[in-house]
Structures are given as C-alpha cells and as structure tokens.
Amino acid sequence: MIRLGIIGAGAVAHFHAESAGRISNVQLAAVCDLQREPAERVASPWGAQVYTDYVAMFGEAGLDAVIINTPHALHLDMVLAAAEHGLHVLVEKPMATTVTDCDRMIQACRDAGVSLVIGQIQHFLPEKLAAEDVLAGGELGQVRMIRDYRTTDYRPGTRPEWFFSEAMAGGGALMNIGGHCLDRSIWFGGAPVESLNASTLKRFGVPVETDGAISLTLRNGVHVNVVVVSDATQRMDEVLIVCEHGTISCSPHSGTLVRSNGTTRTVWEPRPQDIQEGFFLQLQDFIRVLDGGTPKVSVEHARHIVEVVLASYAAAESGTPLVINESGDATNAKRILSEVP
Known part of the structure; x- marks a missing residue:
C-alpha cells in the first residue's frame, strides 16, 4: 500500500484526493495546509491525518510519496525536504520559478533515489488525449x-x-x-x-x-x-x-473536432467528469513510475x-x-x- 500525502488544500486538492481514493493500492494518509480547516475538508472523507507543518508530516505520517500543490516558489524547499525523507514527489506545474530551482529539484531527487514527476495535467485530459490519438494515427500528416x-x-x-x-x-x-x-x-x-x-x-x-x-x-x-x-x-x-491534411480543434468546452477534406467530425465530446478523470490518469501515471515505469511527461519537458x-x-x-x-x-x-x- 502506498501512503500518500498532499501539501496544499487549495483548488485542485480534492481532485488529487478523489483520484487517490480510486486506486486500490493507494491510501491518502495525510493532508497539510497552513490553515487547518481547508486541510480537514480535503482529508476528512478519506480518514487522513491533518497537519499544518509539512516537515512534521514528513517525519510522522509514514508516507511513501507526496503531492505538492502549493504556491510556485515553495516547490523547491518542499521537494528538497521530501527527497531528504526518501519520499517520491508529484509537483504541480509550474515545476519551479527558475531554471536553477528546477535543476536543484532534479538533482536532489536523483541523489536520494526517489522519483520526481511534474503535474502537467494537459497530458491527461481526455480531450487532449483524443487529439494525441488522431495525430498518432497519421491521417492528417x-x-x-x-x-x-x-x-x-x-x-x-x-x-x-x-x-x-x-x-x-x-x-x-x-x-x-x-x-x-x-x-x-x-x-x-x-x-x-x-x-x-x-x-x-x-x-x-x-x-x-x-x-x-x-x-x-x-x-x-x-x-x-x-x-x-x-x-x-x-x-x-x-x-x-x-x-498537412486537416486541422484539430481541442477544447474542454467543445470537445475535440477534426476537419479534413471539407468535413468535420467529433472525436471527443466533453463530459462533466473530464477534469477529475485527468487527475486520476495523472496519479495513475505517477504510481506506475513508483513501480519502475517511465512518466508520460519528463522532468526535462517540464x-x-x-x-x-x-x-x-x-x-x-x-x-x-x-x-x-x-x-x-x-x-x-x-x-x-x-x-x-
């Protein structure tokens, strides 16, 4: 069982928590936020512990991995601390606020032997995956x-x-x-x-x-x-x-449409659950990395x-x-x- 923590109980934290609840070998074990009440709202449906100090969470909650969902400039110190505690890390985009910080994060996780994955959610949203499939099929050149x-x-x-x-x-x-x-x-x-x-x-x-x-x-x-x-x-x-042979329009509001030879077809229609599905697929990808897989999005790209x-x-x-x-x-x-x- 992978014990997962979340730092930052902001706008997308509940998407991460819900995703963890859908994966059988993942347990949301702890949620940390400077304000206790938002952390409790994210943690309570899953019986997770609540913290207001992420260093204390790293030391006490018995975590295997952490999702960092905080203001961008805080990513560096949190990743370095996670690496010191031997925790695998999924960091929300942007990776950091400077290229130097990106490189320090990469090196720290490499030295600690832990995985570093960046949450570039666009790669997991269903309408973007539909566009990826069309491009891979080659029909449009x-x-x-x-x-x-x-x-x-x-x-x-x-x-x-x-x-x-x-x-x-x-x-x-x-x-x-x-x-x-x-x-x-x-x-x-x-x-x-x-x-x-x-x-x-x-x-x-x-x-x-x-x-x-x-x-x-x-x-x-x-x-x-x-x-x-x-x-x-x-x-x-x-x-x-x-x-070369057509166009693809991709939007979470109108779906994914392909135009070729004077005709348009819809290859993905938007659904209310698409954003949650994207976060679920992203967390699945992270868990596969912990099992030795390759992330869909490289740290070099991020x-x-x-x-x-x-x-x-x-x-x-x-x-x-x-x-x-x-x-x-x-x-x-x-x-x-x-x-x-």
Whole structure:
C-alpha cells in the first residue's frame, strides 16, 4: 500500500484526493495546509491525518510519496525536504520559478533515489488525449502550425493574493495559464522551442502581467502562437492544430473536432467528469513510475516550459526576438538567451 500525502488544500486538492481514493493500492494518509480547516475538508472523507507543518508530516505520517500543490516558489524547499525523507514527489506545474530551482529539484531527487514527476495535467485530459490519438494515427500528416488561445482572469480579488506576487508565483498569466498553453503546444508540436518573441500587458493595477502573447518556432520548424487574455468577452480554451491534411480543434468546452477534406467530425465530446478523470490518469501515471515505469511527461519537458516562460519575459522586456540555445547555461535564464541576428 502506498501512503500518500498532499501539501496544499487549495483548488485542485480534492481532485488529487478523489483520484487517490480510486486506486486500490493507494491510501491518502495525510493532508497539510497552513490553515487547518481547508486541510480537514480535503482529508476528512478519506480518514487522513491533518497537519499544518509539512516537515512534521514528513517525519510522522509514514508516507511513501507526496503531492505538492502549493504556491510556485515553495516547490523547491518542499521537494528538497521530501527527497531528504526518501519520499517520491508529484509537483504541480509550474515545476519551479527558475531554471536553477528546477535543476536543484532534479538533482536532489536523483541523489536520494526517489522519483520526481511534474503535474502537467494537459497530458491527461481526455480531450487532449483524443487529439494525441488522431495525430498518432497519421491521417492528417505532419503538424505544421499551432494556435493556442486561452482566457483567464487576473483582476484584483479574482484569485488568491499570492498569484499577484512575482516572487511567489514567478510571474503572472503567462507563468500560470500560459504554462498550460506552452505545455500542450510544445507536446503537440513535437519539438522544443528554438526561438520566440513575446509581449505582455499589466492591467487592472496588478504587479504581474495579466495578458500575453508568445510567437514561437520549434526546432522542427513548427510555428506556435500562444495568446492569454484576462477578462475577455468569451471564455475560451482552445488549441488549434494545423496539419498537412486537416486541422484539430481541442477544447474542454467543445470537445475535440477534426476537419479534413471539407468535413468535420467529433472525436471527443466533453463530459462533466473530464477534469477529475485527468487527475486520476495523472496519479495513475505517477504510481506506475513508483513501480519502475517511465512518466508520460519528463522532468526535462517540464523544465523547458519554465525556461520558455522566462525567455518570454526577457523577450517582452527587451522587445527583441530571442533564441534558446540547445546547449546553453541552464543556471541563468538570461545567459542562455541570445538575440536573433
């Protein structure tokens, strides 16, 4: 039996807890949050212990693994502590707020002989898996272009205060929501990012970016356009994949549709349980890793997303297109970037 702990009783904690309850060899043993009441709400349906100090939880709860679901800048210290206690770790995205922190997390878990998996949920959502199946089938040929558009809300009071702290969140809408867009677009595009340009906006009087646009070229020549807009007229979350012989539209709101030869067919229709199903599949993947399997999403991919977001900030600040050097110095985001001639 795998004894699992959760740190952070925020918005998605109940998805993790419910997923643990569906896997026969997993027991949700403990939940930790600085505020006891939210932790109790997540823990009580499963009879889990409640903590307000994660170090105490690591020392007392007899855990085998932990899910870290906390503000982004806290991931590093929590992963290092988990590794010291010999715990396998699933960390919510973004992996960290700097590339240096990503590398420290990877090295610490490697040295401790524990698994580190990053919760890039896009890879497990049913509508995205349907798109993956279509691409794998080959009927549409090679991916040539991707447009990813997602709305969000970064007005004051719309989310917990830490999201508006650059130090704690690592950025604003692009680090948080844009990270999802970059994750799935790089995944569907089939290669890491080679070059990019970006722009950001700070609206509503908040200190982090509320809107952003990134234009990327992947190392295989696929062009990607990512746009994140706050408080838009319509709620949107669509990735449009343009292939040689057709297109795929993928959205949790409208499902997954394929257009080819003048006709459209639906390959996935959205269901109320799709988000929960994604978290369940993600936890299943994590448990398979603990049994010696390979994670669906590599830590290198998750690290690259952080690298690209930071490069986007640098490009937006400088107003200059940037190249991400394949063999660059990963300890400093700005040092691995060079201007496009």
